[in-house]
Amino acid sequence: MTEYVIIGDGISGSSAAETIREEDPDSSITVITDEGEPLYNRILIKEHAKGKLPEAPISIHDEEWYEERDIELSLNTHVVTVDTDEHVVRTHEKDDIPYDKLLIATGGTPTQLPVENSDAEGIHHFWTFQDARKIRESAEAADDAVIVGAGLLGIDFAAVCGSQDVDGKFLMRGDRWWRYALSADGAEIMHEGMRGVGVEPVFDSGVSEFEVDAEGHVEAAIDANGDRYPCDFAGVAIGLTFNTEFLRDTDIEQDNGIVVDEFMQTNVEDVYAAGDLTRFYDVLVGDQAQNGSWGSAKEQGRVAGINMAADDEAEVFEWVSSYSITHFDFPFLSFGHPTIGDDYAERRYSDTEWRRIAFIDGKVVGGVLIGDLSAQSKLKQLMREQRVVADQADVLLEKQVDLDNLAPTQEQ
Amino acid sequence: MNMATSDTNHDQGSIRLRQTNASTPAPRVRHVDQLPEETLTTVLTLLEGETRVASNEHDLIEGETIVFTDYYTVSRS
CATH class of the missing domain: 3.50.50.60 (FAD/NAD(P)-binding domain)
Known part of the structure; x- marks a missing residue:
C-alpha cells in the first residue's frame, strides 16, 4: 500500500488528496496542516471581511469529508523538517510520518x-x-x-x-x-x-x-x-513569503518558490509541489512561471495527484489562469501572465472599459480586461493555441473580437 | 456590461441569474474565479443578455449563488 503525505490543506493539497483517493483507492493518505480548520474557500473570505457573507458558505470541507474518504487529517500540526533520504516527515510533536510520495502544498505567509x-x-x-x-x-x-x-x-x-x-x-x-x-x-x-x-x-x-x-x-x-x-x-498586502522553512535541510531546488517541472515534480525523487509556492514549468510560455490563482492551485494539485498515483509522468499541467476583481461596479479580469510580456497592446474604450494583452515572441501570454470581459475566452483560447498574433493586435483590440478576422496561422 | 436579471433557454429549461442578497441561503456559493472555463463564459454570456446557452456548457445548479460584481442566484424557470 502506497503511503501519500500531503503538507497543506489549501485547495491544491485538498485537490491532490481527492484525486489520489480516486486514482489509488487502497492507499494511505495523510494531510497535514498548521491551520485549525479544514479546507475553506480562500477566495470568499474577502466577502466575509466585507461583511457581506456569513461564515457557513465559506467552509468547503468538514472533518467528515476526510473520514468518508479515509484520509487522515492532522490539524494544528507543524512540520519541522523533511528527511527526503529516509522518506520521513517530522512534526512539532516529534511524530515521524513516513511517505512513499510527498506533496508540498504549504502556500505562503503574508510578508x-x-x-x-x-x-x-x-x-x-x-x-x-x-x-x-x-x-x-x-x-x-x-x-x-x-x-x-x-x-x-x-x-x-x-x-x-x-x-x-x-x-x-x-x-x-x-x-x-x-x-x-x-x-x-x-x-x-x-x-x-x-x-x-x-x-x-x-x-x-x-x-x-x-x-x-x-x-x-x-x-x-x-x-x-x-x-x-x-x-x-x-x-x-505587500506579498507572500513561501512556507518552505521546513525544507532547509533538503536538496529541493528553490528559486523564490519550489521549482517543479510540468508534472509537478521537484528535483528530489518522490517529492512534488503544488499551489502558490511553485515555480512551475509553464508549457504555454516555455519557461518557469508562478501563479497564485485558485484555479491554477486546484489544477496543480489534481495533476500532482495523478502523477503521484501513477508513479509516472502521466499528465502535464497546462492551464490558463484567471484572477478577477469583483468589488466595483465594473468587472476586472486578468489571465495568464500579464506582467511578463516582451510586447504589449492596449486600448481604452470608455471611462470603465480597457484591455491590455501581453505577448512573448508574438504569442499571447496574458492580459487584463476591465469593464468588458467579452473577449476573455477568445484571448485565453489564443494563449492555449500559442498562435503568433501580436502583429495582428488590432484584431484583438476590437471591442468585439472575431478570431475569424485573424490571418490563417503560418508555419513557424 | 448589463448587470440586470438575465434569462436564457436551454434544453433543460431556462436559466436565470437574478441579483440577490448575500444572506440568502444557497446550496453552494462560488466566486467567478472558481468556475470552470465553460461555466465562466456561460455566466458572462448570460450577464451580457444572451438568450440561449447549451446545457452542457455550464455546471450551474439550482439555487447556487455566484459572486461577481453583485451576488446572483441561479434559478430554472
Whole structure:
C-alpha cells in the first residue's frame, strides 16, 4: 500500500488528496496542516471581511469529508523538517510520518512590512479565514484605515473599507495601482473604482513607520514623505513569503518558490509541489512561471495527484489562469501572465472599459480586461493555441473580437 | 456590461441569474474565479443578455449563488 503525505490543506493539497483517493483507492493518505480548520474557500473570505457573507458558505470541507474518504487529517500540526533520504516527515510533536510520495502544498505567509511597529495591534494581513474574521471585526468598529500594497491582494482591503463604510487611504509607492500590469489608462479606472467606494489612492507614498497608542494599537501611518495618516486599522498586502522553512535541510531546488517541472515534480525523487509556492514549468510560455490563482492551485494539485498515483509522468499541467476583481461596479479580469510580456497592446474604450494583452515572441501570454470581459475566452483560447498574433493586435483590440478576422496561422 | 436579471433557454429549461442578497441561503456559493472555463463564459454570456446557452456548457445548479460584481442566484424557470 502506497503511503501519500500531503503538507497543506489549501485547495491544491485538498485537490491532490481527492484525486489520489480516486486514482489509488487502497492507499494511505495523510494531510497535514498548521491551520485549525479544514479546507475553506480562500477566495470568499474577502466577502466575509466585507461583511457581506456569513461564515457557513465559506467552509468547503468538514472533518467528515476526510473520514468518508479515509484520509487522515492532522490539524494544528507543524512540520519541522523533511528527511527526503529516509522518506520521513517530522512534526512539532516529534511524530515521524513516513511517505512513499510527498506533496508540498504549504502556500505562503503574508510578508510583514520592514518598518517600525509593523506588528502592532490593528495591523492586519489578509490570508487566512482567521485573518478575515479579525479584519471584519476591526473594520466594523473603524472610521479610518490605511492600506499598503498596490497589488491584487491590497485591493481587497480597499473593498473592505468600501463595504464597511470606512474612509481609506491607499498608500502606493509608485504612481499607480498594479503598475507591473496596468498602464496609466487602465490604472485610472481602478483608481476611480477605489474613490467610488471611499478609498483615496495616495501615490509616490508608502509607509515608513506606524505610530501606536499607549496600548500598542496602531493609530497612524507615516509615509515616505513624512505625511501622517491617522487610522483605526491598517491593511498590509505587500506579498507572500513561501512556507518552505521546513525544507532547509533538503536538496529541493528553490528559486523564490519550489521549482517543479510540468508534472509537478521537484528535483528530489518522490517529492512534488503544488499551489502558490511553485515555480512551475509553464508549457504555454516555455519557461518557469508562478501563479497564485485558485484555479491554477486546484489544477496543480489534481495533476500532482495523478502523477503521484501513477508513479509516472502521466499528465502535464497546462492551464490558463484567471484572477478577477469583483468589488466595483465594473468587472476586472486578468489571465495568464500579464506582467511578463516582451510586447504589449492596449486600448481604452470608455471611462470603465480597457484591455491590455501581453505577448512573448508574438504569442499571447496574458492580459487584463476591465469593464468588458467579452473577449476573455477568445484571448485565453489564443494563449492555449500559442498562435503568433501580436502583429495582428488590432484584431484583438476590437471591442468585439472575431478570431475569424485573424490571418490563417503560418508555419513557424 | 448589463448587470440586470438575465434569462436564457436551454434544453433543460431556462436559466436565470437574478441579483440577490448575500444572506440568502444557497446550496453552494462560488466566486467567478472558481468556475470552470465553460461555466465562466456561460455566466458572462448570460450577464451580457444572451438568450440561449447549451446545457452542457455550464455546471450551474439550482439555487447556487455566484459572486461577481453583485451576488446572483441561479434559478430554472
